[in-house]
Amino acid sequence: SAVISQKPSRDICQRGTSLTIQCQVDSQVTMMFWYRQQPGQSLTLIATANQGSEATYESGFVIDKFPISRPNLTFSTLTVSNMSPEDSSIYLCSVTPPPGPAVGKNIQYFGAGTRLSVL
């Protein structure tokens, strides 16, 4: 398994500002993902963070709004830019595990999430 530290755990932000969320993994992983979970809803994939190249965004999400960095195999950041109240959500990072029994099964390990409230 992988241990994932995500911070901040929560924040309250003003409209129009930006917040950068960090995701640190205790081992090198191939794939890192960023999800959004709106209040009372399921998870929606924002993008896949690729090491050494641009993130791959899902339909409905764009780089200008959610820039992502992945400088190495253990760390990634997601920025929520020019925030509005509609961005109030829990943002979660996840990883596919290091080599082992779970590889190839698409099992993901999740951070505890960042609860964002935009006023």
Place this chain on the structure above:
Amino acid sequence: SQQGEEDPQALSIQEGENATMNCSYKTSINNLQWYRQNSGRGLVHLILIRSNEREKHSGRLRVTLDTSKKSSSLLITASRAADTASYFCATASITTGGGNKLTFGTGTQLKVEL
């Protein structure tokens, strides 16, 4: 749009009873997974069932898969108050970038009362 639809949306039972949650999906899958999310926390992987399997057990968990009906069920036996959480099914597919991603169902909120 969500791949998986789950029902019920919410379920309240007494400790010791069994809880059953259902998940339906739309596309072909390699495997289907169930995750648990405690309030305000990240998701924890519970169990995975492959497309060529029909039933799988892990402790108090029993998962079934019917690929002809594109549906799965999660049964938690002898429930405990600590089982109170949201439960999500997830199916794997290929991302626009060619990698793998999970698509989560709408979730079932389970409350186990003492």
